[in-house]
Amino acid sequence: MTELDVRDVPPMExxxxxxxxxxxxxAGESLTIVNDHEPKPLFYExxxxxxxxxxxxxxxxxxxxxxxxxxxxxxxx
Numbered sequence: 001m002t003e004l005d006v007r008d009v010p011p012m013e014x015x016x017x018x019x020x021x022x023x024x025x026x027a028g029e030s031l032t033i034v035n036d037h038e039p040k041p042l043f044y045e046x047x048x049x050x051x052x053x054x055x056x057x058x059x060x061x062x063x064x065x066x067x068x069x070x071x072x073x074x075x076x077x
Contacts, residue, residue, distance in 0.1 A: 001071075005034040015042060022050065022072060030057070030073040038062065039070045046072060 004021050006014045022031050046053040057073035
């Protein structure tokens with residue numbers, strides 16, 4: 001599992017950085033992002049645009065008011 005903390009990344013740069021990290025994963029691996037808000041828009045973006053995203057395996061956990069951990073699994077081929 002790869003973890004990426006984007007809380008200090010400027011908002012306009014977050015999604016491209018996350019997409020790049022996801023693309024670098026091997027099939028069957030997952031990317032966990034640490035964010036300052038629930039990444040619902042990112043989930044919908046991945047669901048619509050990323051064929052290798054396993055939406056059924058997506059998980060999100062709110063750690064506190066400013067920390068959300070979301071796991072984006074990559075489909076096995």
